[in-house]
Amino acid sequence: MKEKFSRIYRKLFEFYGKQYWWPGEGLEIVVGAVLVQQTNWKNVEKALEKLRVVNCLSIDCLKNISVKELEQLIRSTGYYNIKAKRLQNLMRLLAIKPHPSRNELLEVNGVGPETADSILLYRFNEPVFVVDAYTFRIFRRLGIYEGESYADLQRLFMGNLQNKSQMFNEYHALIVRHAKNICLKTKPKCIECPLKDDCKY
DNA sequence: GTCCCGCTAC
């Protein structure tokens, strides 16, 4: 099984190359992790740019800005009324605990396992693997994991990979890239798939 | 299972 996880990573990396993921830094990564929920990254970039223009990409500003104002700034990401509250919930935690634990992140209303792990890996460089809907789709089609448990699938990755945060970072990014380019939700492009020899789909 | 709801590629 360890060989399998490494082989798939190797093939994806050879096919797509390095992804240069989450090029932003610091708070942008945290804000992006919330804003990107159930939307695409382009919409998030628009919102981040707006926040940057009004000089509100700081814990202090995001925490104190009015909800209505924040909603308008992040409108492009969809679900803006919910996300404005979620962002402020998270900023209130970060104001008290600049480097929160996973459990502390999960206690925030609006932060689930994927968002918490994204923050830990991409903001704080902690060796946790980020599982998402794409991971379930691809590894189900590969015949590796049929279940629906976030924790179980995450354990599979973390138990079968030797390298830590740097590889987890790149592996997750490659999975996203692959799901968007080849392993599509409907009509996947199996003919040109770099993983077709490993896939039962 | 349902609701939250903007954007764009197709």
Added chain:
DNA sequence: GTAGCTGGAC
């Protein structure tokens, strides 16, 4: 016109 998008709460 609408499927799909780097989820989470209820």
